Amino acid sequence: MFNDIWIARKNAMCLARTLMVATIVIAVGTGYVIITAEDHDSSLTIVNEYDPYA
Secondary structure (H helix, E strand, O other): OOHHHHHHHHHHHHHHHHHHOOEEEEOEEEEEEEHHHHHHOOOOOOEEOOOOOO
């Protein structure tokens, strides 16, 4: 879990490029978490989405 949105976004972009899967930054409480797009649930609050193919 990340407390700084800038660090979460940077790590999500790097992870998306490394794994070649879409990643999503979501807000959880006062922090941010990175998950893959296939783990996305409609109840989650999406902050950013990174697609390595876009």
